[in-house]
Amino acid sequence: MDFKSIEKKWQTRWEKAKFNHFDRKDDERKKFYVLEMFSYPSGAKLHVGHWYNYGPADSYARFKRMQGYNVFQPMGFDAFGLPAENYAIKTGVHPKDSTEQNIATMEQQLRAMGAMFDWSAEVKTCEEDYYCWTQWMFLQLYKNGLAYRKEAPVNWCPSCNTVLANEQVEGGVCERCGTQVVRKNLTQWFFKITAYAEELLTGLDSLDWPDKTKNMQRNWIGKSVGCEVEFDCESGDTIKVYTTRCDTIFGVTYVVLAPEHPLAKKLTTDEQREAVEQYIDYAAHASEIERLSANREKTGVFTGSYCINPVNGNRVPIYLADYVLATYGTGAVMAVPAHDERDFAFATKYHLPIVKVIEKKGEETVLPYTEDGIMVGSVQFDGLVGEEARSAVAKYITKLGKGGSKVNYRLRDWLVSRQRYWGAPFPVIHCPACGDVPVPEKDLPVRLPYDVEFRPDGKSPLAKHEKFMHTTCPVCGGEAERDPDTLDTFVCSSWYYLRYADSQNDKAPFDRAAVDKLLPVDTYVGGAEHACMHLLYARFFTKALRDLGYLDFDEPFKRLVHQGVILGPDGNRMSKSHGNVVSPDDYVNEYGSDAFRLYLMFGFSYTEGGPWNDDGIKAISRYLDRVEKLVLKISDYKAGKNPPYGAEEKTLDYARHSTISRVTKDMEAFSFNTAIARFMELTNAITKYDALPVKNVPLLRSVAEDLVKLLAPCAPHFCEELWEELGHKDFVFEEDYPVADPEKLTLDEKEYAVQVNSKIVCRANISTSLSDEEIEAYVKTLPEVVERVGDKTVRKCVVVQGRLVNLIVG
RNA sequence: GCGGGUGUGGCGAAAUCGGCAGACGCGACGGAUUUAGGAUCCGUUGGGAAACCGUGCAGGUUCAAGUCCUGUCACCCGCACCA
Numbered sequence: 001m002d003f004k005s006i007e008k009k010w011q012t013r014w015e016k017a018k019f020n021h022f023d024r025k026d027d028e029r030k031k032f033y034v035l036e037m038f039s040y041p042s043g044a045k046l047h048v049g050h051w052y053n054y055g056p057a058d059s060y061a062r063f064k065r066m067q068g069y070n071v072f073q074p075m076g077f078d079a080f081g082l083p084a085e086n087y088a089i090k091t092g093v094h095p096k097d098s099t100e101q102n103i104a105t106m107e108q109q110l111r112a113m114g115a116m117f118d119w120s121a122e123v124k125t126c127e128e129d130y131y132c133w134t135q136w137m138f139l140q141l142y143k144n145g146l147a148y149r150k151e152a153p154v155n156w157c158p159s160c161n162t163v164l165a166n167e168q169v170e171g172g173v174c175e176r177c178g179t180q181v182v183r184k185n186l187t188q189w190f191f192k193i194t195a196y197a198e199e200l201l202t203g204l205d206s207l208d209w210p211d212k213t214k215n216m217q218r219n220w221i222g223k224s225v226g227c228e229v230e231f232d233c234e235s236g237d238t239i240k241v242y243t244t245r246c247d248t249i250f251g252v253t254y255v256v257l258a259p260e261h262p263l264a265k266k267l268t269t270d271e272q273r274e275a276v277e278q279y280i281d282y283a284a285h286a287s288e289i290e291r292l293s294a295n296r297e298k299t300g301v302f303t304g305s306y307c308i309n310p311v312n313g314n315r316v317p318i319y320l321a322d323y324v325l326a327t328y329g330t331g332a333v334m335a336v337p338a339h340d341e342r343d344f345a346f347a348t349k350y351h352l353p354i355v356k357v358i359e360k361k362g363e364e365t366v367l368p369y370t371e372d373g374i375m376v377g378s379v380q381f382d383g384l385v386g387e388e389a390r391s392a393v394a395k396y397i398t399k400l401g402k403g404g405s406k407v408n409y410r411l412r413d414w415l416v417s418r419q420r421y422w423g424a425p426f427p428v429i430h431c432p433a434c435g436d437v438p439v440p441e442k443d444l445p446v447r448l449p450y451d452v453e454f455r456p457d458g459k460s461p462l463a464k465h466e467k468f469m470h471t472t473c474p475v476c477g478g479e480a481e482r483d484p485d486t487l488d489t490f491v492c493s494s495w496y497y498l499r500y501a502d503s504q505n506d507k508a509p510f511d512r513a514a515v516d517k518l519l520p521v522d523t524y525v526g527g528a529e530h531a532c533m534h535l536l537y538a539r540f541f542t543k544a545l546r547d548l549g550y551l552d553f554d555e556p557f558k559r560l561v562h563q564g565v566i567l568g569p570d571g572n573r574m575s576k577s578h579g580n581v582v583s584p585d586d587y588v589n590e591y592g593s594d595a596f597r598l599y600l601m602f603g604f605s606y607t608e609g610g611p612w613n614d615d616g617i618k619a620i621s622r623y624l625d626r627v628e629k630l631v632l633k634i635s636d637y638k639a640g641k642n643p644p645y646g647a648e649e650k651t652l653d654y655a656r657h658s659t660i661s662r663v664t665k666d667m668e669a670f671s672f673n674t675a676i677a678r679f680m681e682l683t684n685a686i687t688k689y690d691a692l693p694v695k696n697v698p699l700l701r702s703v704a705e706d707l708v709k710l711l712a713p714c715a716p717h718f719c720e721e722l723w724e725e726l727g728h729k730d731f732v733f734e735e736d737y738p739v740a741d742p743e744k745l746t747l748d749e750k751e752y753a754v755q756v757n758s759k760i761v762c763r764a765n766i767s768t769s770l771s772d773e774e775i776e777a778y779v780k781t782l783p784e785v786v787e788r789v790g791d792k793t794v795r796k797c798v799v800v801q802g803r804l805v806n807l808i809v810g
Numbered sequence: 811g812c813g814g815g816u817g818u819g820g821c822g823a824a825a826u827c828g829g830c831a832g833a834c835g836c837g838a839c840g841g842a843u844u845u846a847g848g849a850u851c852c853g854u855u856g857g858g859a860a861a862c863c864g865u866g867c868a869g870g871u872u873c874a875a876g877u878c879c880u881g882u883c884a885c886c887c888g889c890a891c892c893a
Contacts (some may be wrong), residue, residue: 256893296891324893528887534890602834610822616822616835619835622850673823673834674834722830751830798829807873808873
């Protein structure tokens, strides 16, 4: 088959018939929204990863379509972002120009793939008609207190010259470029994702997502149940600490503040001032490597002040130490060196007292002892253990009016400011008189100017664009400046799946009815690397928009599937520097898009991925040839009179229906490699039947047609062509996906493994109508069994219907 | 350190509720066809001469374990001073 011409032929026909367009008016069929993560328009062409994501997922979408769903499968581009800007800095090509060029190339390649993308719904996040609404989203969050600006210690990537969200720092280095991140205190915009921490956590339970991904989000949100306690200072200030171990509170021998804690300087005495300021400076400049080193020596400094432990009135010293994080809990902890490893190390180093207040049950207590144990030296609480102990102490603290139970989350608010050019500008004006003023919605979009100097120097490129910066305050009309930062590109991708539902709308980001009808996404397919970024942000957006009344569902993605990663042939991640990049184009040119897609589906376990290896691609190509020859040969047969329907025909029909039933399950489960194995088995069964001298032509033909239908989602152009050759006028995709007939799935007899004392002695075909007792009786007559059993008695017989019989003798 | 995952032929991989390990392919070997090569078609193919042995390793539960339990090793991923 000349795949090049048939690919073109069917792509053109599908387009002409608007086959790929989601039918918004259709109320008969159930909608089904299949979404693949949209792509970043990089300079390189479509790589194997894109193909692996989109090809098999498209087969799934086509499968759902043939099952009778009104399938919506859109595609678009996550077009803002750093790579285009970095490319511009290197080459001088403007990000807008290179991005548009790349999108054009990729669109063409994506079309050539032959996927049923509904291009009429396409979105490009860098275009005004999209980022206008991204800015609108910001304004809604701002109006409702979910976006705020504050000075905070933030992660700064010196190579990308911008701040990063917590989620974009991996092990202390920039997720994108691998550069060590440094801390800076900057005034930045945040989204209050923490307001949804609890719902983001509990909502996971209802989602059909990989457990691993759900667990990663749970970990990331990091719920912790503990207790807040107030320690009064002699200065009159109060230090709030957070602890999960209030059962150890009688063992507090000092209190530690993070160096950035607001009370740090205030509580410092004159004698200690110099040492403290030095330490604060040291902590601010300690490199991240140092901070991250697991067994880094603890450092700290005494403030000179003391505070009072509310439960026993003990006077304890207040220290500063950078092992306490400013951004978690209250930025202060009560130190119990006897029962916490970090406090133990610190106390040992600075010769602070260590007081044991928990004892290990029945064994000697070795300090630091951090497990649950029996409270001792704790007056009225002595003898209490674990959870019970903590709740008693927490109650007591509440009664004292010094705090009480408290839930904390590890999740931080989402920092969305970026000091870069190629992104959506903040719709905010800073007025010397009125402060931060949101741009009125009617003035959106705040256009991103083209003529900008984007050489990075740590300041936002837009800040140097006077025309952009200079504006008037919408409130007082006075001179004012725009915010020079741009929004994190993850903001753009947090709502694109909603825009697809109504992408041409120029009055609103989307119409509520359209979105409520199409969403949530039924199946979302994309990489696992987004577990704690995009997938979390998108959930947050959905919940926030729901609460603001813009939509009516709780979760954006009902089902999530991660495709695996295709590595280079050497087992490493594909990259130019490894020199192991495999280009799909070469294979597509040589074998065709269907064969390439089919190979991706067959050669790997979809969710696992693995090293690239093209050994099997010829085999797939050969398989398609076999199918073609076989089907065409059968289509030429003339039906004889009185076609036979005996054992052979029954076997063939059984092969057909068991293939249908198993493939349907496999496709639904994204178990594409096994689905294709079933196609091959069915093909083998047809070949075998076809070799018989006398055959039932109508049956054979109908089985062959079913094979074409079953295979169609996985090899769409190829099957359309075959379908046409078989004499059909309509698309094969207008056909119903075959449904297994349960009657044809029952066999008269099945092969059993016959075991004596759990060892297989023979196999036997046994009628499926026999009862366990009848099977046992029959099996006992088999010569192999008689020989093994001899005169020993059968003490037990296990029958597993349809599978095996096990006689226990002796 | 914490959380999660993976480990099966020469290779990619399969294996419903615990029920014949290795489906389907690749490769290899043998044969047919062919002047030859290629292509195609048909067989064989976990190891072992065999009894038997085989799912990282060592135990356990069970009539029966790749699957369940305990311990252990290796690799991968995520988090990592979160009090």
